[in-house]
Amino acid sequence: MTRNAVSIIDYFSLETAFAAEFRRLLYNLQHAAKEKELKAVLITSSMLSEGKSTITSLLAVTAARKGLKTIIIDSDLRRPVIHKLFKMERQHGLHEILSEEVPAKSVIKKTSLANLDVITAGKISAHPAEVFNGPAIGRLVEEMKFYYDMIFIDSAPIIPVSDPLYVANEVDGVVLVIKAGETQREVVQRAVDILKSNGFGMLGVILNNMTGSLPYYYDYSYYGYHYDQKPPGLKRDKKEKKAADKSGKPPGNKDKDIDRDKIPSEEK
Numbered sequence: 246m247t248r249n250a251v252s253i254i255d256y257f258s259l260e261t262a263f264a265a266e267f268r269r270l271l272y273n274l275q276h277a278a279k280e281k282e283l284k285a286v287l288i289t290s291s292m293l294s295e296g297k298s299t300i301t302s303l304l305a306v307t308a309a310r311k312g313l314k315t316i317i318i319d320s321d322l323r324r325p326v327i328h329k330l331f332k333m334e335r336q337h338g339l340h341e342i343l344s345e346e347v348p349a350k351s352v353i354k355k356t357s358l359a360n361l362d363v364i365t366a367g368k369i370s371a372h373p374a375e376v377f378n379g380p381a382i383g384r385l386v387e388e389m390k391f392y393y394d395m396i397f398i399d400s401a402p403i404i405p406v407s408d409p410l411y412v413a414n415e416v417d418g419v420v421l422v423i424k425a426g427e428t429q430r431e432v433v434q435r436a437v438d439i440l441k442s443n444g445f446g447m448l449g450v451i452l453n454n455m456t457g458s459l460p461y462y463y464d465y466s467y468y469g470y471h472y473d474q475k476p477p478g479l480k481r482d483k484k485e486k487k488a489a490d491k492s493g494k495p496p497g498n499k500d501k502d503i504d505r506d507k508i509p510s511e512e513k
């Protein structure tokens with residue numbers, strides 16, 4: 246697998262139509278939260294690899310270039326990539342703030358943009374629920390609201406794991422990224438239902454057209470991923486399929502980036 250040597254900031258040129266699209270997107274987001282002030286936004290998706298981390302990064306770069314003091318928090322403690330996109334160390338980040346009570350200020354990393362900082366994931370965790378379950382994540386978001394105009398929080402996908410729900414509780418708005426032309430309607434509906442049934446509304450959805458909108462292609466190496474439950478994209482054996490059909494669970498999306506059969510299920 247290739248690794249890009251350049252930060253996403255340098256790839257994302259101001260002058261392109263693509264950058265203009267992101268400026269529009271940011272504007273729409275800011276105006277989607279009508280009554281309340283929008284500072285902290287959680288970006289999630291139904292399934293793996295729909296473009297959450299890429300879109301989180303590009304929205305944050307767009308906000309910073311617009312003059313807003315912006316921070317990205319990588320809350321995907323299972324498969325973090327924000328540090329790779331910004332060419333920084335993953336170590337010392339969110340995990341340490343939440344579990345070791347390390348002061349946030351001591352792990353915030355600077356980027357080449359004066360207005361843009363990052364809290365990387367820190368230690369990878371197979372059980373992030375334990376890390377998120379507590380008052381620390383809420384305190385962190387509140388603290389960041391004091392120092393920053395915009396906080397973009399990248400997360401794991403919402404159907405396979407429940408970690409994003411802990412974070413959703415602390416933000417002003419949730420955005421659902423959908424891999425255009427790939428993620429099936431029923432899968433998206435299930436993600437929306439999960440959010441709704443937990444009392445979270447959505448600011449909106451972002452359709453990520455992965456066929457040609459990005460002027461580059463980042464190629465990550467994937468780590469093992471642990472799940473609360475088997476995601477609907479997994480190949481099912483006949484017995485499982487029958488049971489799933491009966492229960493009306495949606496069919497999986499056709500995301501081919503990851504060999505899902507190699508993903509271990511979460512040890513309880």
Ligand SMILES: Nc1ncnc2c1ncn2[C@@H]1O[C@H](COP(=O)(O)OP(=O)(O)OP(=O)(O)O)[C@@H](O)[C@H]1O
Binds near residue numbers: 290401455465
């Ligand atoms: N608009 C796009 N055009 C082309 N490639 C894209 C686009 N958006 C994302 N990608 C590529 O798709 C892959 C997955 O993107 P990304 O890591 O942002 O998804 P993700 O939803 O964060 O994944 P995960 O569920 O693993 O956290 C990356 O290789 C990324 O470069």
Ligand SMILES: [Mg+2]
Binds near residue numbers: 298326
């Ligand atoms: Mg990601």
